[in-house]
Amino acid sequence: MARRSAGPQPYDFRRPIKLSREHVRMLQIAFETYARSCGTLLTTRLRAVSQLSLVSIEQVTYDEYLGQVGNPTLMSVVSLDPLPGSMLMEMPLTTALGSIDHMLGGPGGEQAERQLTDVELPLMKDLLKKMLDELRYSFEQVVEINPKVTTIEYNPQFLRTLSPGDAVVVATLEVKIGEIETLSTICLPFTTILPVLQADNAEGELSAAEQAARDLSRRNLTFGMASAPIEVAVRFTPITMRANDIVNLSVGDVVPLSHPASVPLAVTVNDTTFAHAVPGNQGSRLACLVVPPPKESLA
Structure with missing residues (x-):
């Protein structure tokens, strides 16, 4: 039986570079670890049975991502020191307000969508800090980061951390807190996460012959550097002299050091x-x- 040809494949010029299967798997492991640990954290902090599960990891443009999230919503801009760029952590307002209600001893449940008050905002920032600590721990096998919330916005259209056509990686998580189920997203700039994934996967992709060639090049480089002539x-x-003194120097003058x-x-x-x-x-x-x-x- 002849094998059918795969035929031409569609090419999206807006996304010329795509994550490989290995890169997606690395991110999947990191986000699944985050989902488990963050679910335990929320259960403990909110005193309500909570669970997070990874729904999908996809590559879209920044403009497409902003069109997918709700408005209004709780959008946190997170720095990823020492990596460049900022991550976006999006949480529906009903989830954020329900979490605050649990922290204050309330029953949680459905909440009217509104902006957080001056009393509620510090409570939410403290919870986000704990969640980001779990994210840092989950990404330790990929890259060491120190995520911190820098800005909180309620209208995603006001956030222009990237150009509309820039590629981003979006992880969608299902969040269950008590009886309430919502979807939350984490958006990573493609140019920030791709070099990390490539560097982490580079050594594992080398064959025995490639590794031997790299070792030989390293030895040759070491030998070449060791035998290079250096002046x-x-x-x-050194001493400091005035320009006039230097110009007037003549044979026989003594310059004290x-x-x-x-x-x-x-x-x-x-x-x-x-x-x-x-x-x-x-x-x-x-x-x-x-x-x-x-x-x-x-x-």
Whole structure:
């Protein structure tokens, strides 16, 4: 039986680069770990049975993502130090307000959609901080990050952290708190997460021959660097002179140096001192003898 040809595949010019299967799997493991740990956290903090589960991971444009989320909603801009760019953590307002109601001893449940008050906002930020701690722990196997909330917005259209056509990776999570079920999203800039995934997966993709070639190149580079000629200078302590004094110098003038006679000279490479020495000679050639650094340098 002849195998059917796969035929032409559609190509989206807005997303010329796509996540590989291995990269999606890495993100899936990280977000599933986050969902489990965050579900336990919410159950403990809210004193209500809570559960998070990963629904999907997809690559879309930033404009498409903003069109998918609700309005109004609780949108947190999160820095990912030391990574560049910002992550967006979106939570429906009914979930946020229900969580605050649980924290204050209430029954939770459906809430009218409105902005958080000045009393509720610190409570929500503290909960988000705990949730981001779980996210940091979940991503430790991929990359070490220190996520922090920088801004909270209720209208996603006011957030322009990226250009409309920029690619993003969106993880959709189903959130159950008590009897309430909603969908929450986490949006990562494609240019931020892709280099991390590629670097983490690079070593595992090398074959035995490729690894051997890399080791040989590393040894050759080490040998080449060790045998490369480097200009070394032995110097007195520099002095400062006025331009007029330098112009008027003539044969026979004496220029006093500030270098004490009992202090060794500096041995330098590219203005960096790496040893000390005293001057001398070896036969008919000038030479220097490397000595311990002066006591002032050791202090």
